[in-house]
Amino acid sequence: MFHAKRRTFLSIVASTGLALSLAACGGGGDTAQAGSGGDGGDGAIRVGYSQLGAESGWRTANTESVQQNLTADNGFDLTFVDAQQKQENQIKALRDFVAQDVDVIAFSPVVETGWDDVLQEIKDAGIPVVLVDRTVDTTVEDPYVTHIGSDFKAEGTKAGDWVEENAPDAKIFELQGTLGSGAQVDREEGFDGVVGSQVIGKASGNFTRAEGRTATEAALQAYPDMTMIFTHNDDMGLGAVEAIEAAGKKPGTDIQIVSVDAVRDGLQALVDKKFNYVVECNPAFGDQLAELIKKVHDGEDVPKETVVEETAFDQTITQAEVDARPY
């Protein structure tokens, strides 16, 4: 984190000079023209990126992927600001980006609402916005050019499809993520849309191992005929493994586990035959993002929604694949 902050500070200092010379560029202008001013220096695309924080291993992997792909070698001049999960930090960073008149602004919003003013300012400044991972709810018209992120609902559907094909008789207990979060709502909707009739109970484990464990302990008692757990992330699934083993049962056999995320620990559980199926929620889409930002900068048409390429794993996964996993 220090490292990122330091770099941010330096690049703000560096780009303030640039911003001064480009101050005239502040007027209107549409997406396609907006980038033109920034090509002044070395031709690199100047990107202001506001990450929401580092709340999970997934997010850290996401940050690394973005920083590794938006490099000077790839033709980017990245200003990366970590908002530490505070909206006011993020709004401040976005205003700084406007003041610096960067070519493209990309950010993962901490929350959905409260962006009206700052998005309007960005729009007035004519800087195109790329939303990453999460979305916003705003009254500003056409607030962003494109959104890149995972399709949580598709992830849930993918998990449901596997269950329908491989365990059509399973009685499923669903371990929900933090209630109201996009990942919880959409994964549940996608999964239940396919095999909702097989779900016999649900409880929230707040995306954490410890709470996944306690919720599963209780669920084993409350739903004795359960044969499968669908968990909204790997961490809760790993907690469930603990609880199932403590109850003298075999995770993966007595009680199957289907999960979403595919972090290394989750895939290891797959190798160890404790998980049965893991749908990937891919944080390493920095390459896709870089390509998208280039297109936006060049004024090419981009789809409103870009879905991150994601796959899924079953127990045929090898140890070598797990070890190669960067996060």
Added chain:
Amino acid sequence: MSAVQTSVRRATGHALFWPTTALVVLLVACSVASPGFLDVSVRDGALVGQPVDLLRNSVTPLLLALGMCLVIATGGIDLSVGAVMAISLAVSLTYLDGAADASDPATVVTAVVLGLVLGLAVGAFNGMLVTLLGVQPFIATMILMVAGRGIAMLITEGQITTVTSPPFKALGAGSLLGLPQAVVIGAVVFVVVALVVRRTALGMLLESIGVNRESARLSGVRARSTTWTVYVLAGVLAALAGIVYGAPTMAADANNIGLFFELNAIVVVVLGGTKLDGGRFYLSGLVVGALLLTTIERAVIIFQLPSTTTNLFKAAVLIAICIAASPRARSWVQRRRSTRPEPAPSSAPAKDPSAKELTA
């Protein structure tokens, strides 16, 4: 008044009557909703079953509440305990992660000691702010409540550090003498602290500070060092709670470990009959409070309530208990119970004839 009525009045007037009743009712309701809920069996030489799980999961809130209760007795509060859990676990697991052999018992002991020392340091810092600098306890401990997670994140470098170390894991998930190790740890610590507090003058000194710091000091109580001591103790207990809580899953999740647990600890203290304005405190009530809180959380799933209503359910139960145990409600119930009009008995637990039995 008959002897029966007197004993009923005594029972309902007892500070722990309603929390205990709620606990029993919840346990019975759980076993009705899910037959076999109260069954305990032996597997691989260890007791297993829902009651055992409840005991194990109660250890964390109990340890936190134990420190919190003593701090509250002095008229203070410690909001940093949840963050301290995250820091101590981060320190212990990061040390294990870097160690050559994470399963070596000596390494594990070092890791645990490091975590506890960190809790001690944090407690000493809080105590210094409160006693030496005279910062309000609420503000002084809020500093680390907010900043503590940042420290934990620095230690884990923003990652969720996971380690494999069977001896460390056993602290939270293993068993000793047939009981979960966590329960043994919790019981031993509770008994030791209770003995030290109640068999020495410490408990009385704490209460005198809580009632009136200045008069305690003038009477020769070393208010400053005594208050400092309880903040240190609260820090160490929170560190221990973090280790016990995080050990089963062996994952130092700086953002989530112990999140809002300071509030749980305060709820347990209040459920146990201790008032937040300092003075008298009841240690035995903490056991009931911790078990009750854990049982409420479990009951939500056992009753198969939709997960969107779980917070509502928890709140409803807690509000009901607080209302039932409030001085007004208790004196009202007691007045209704008495056959002839008489002046309402004093509701303050301090003057309650049964209050003496409460002290652990």
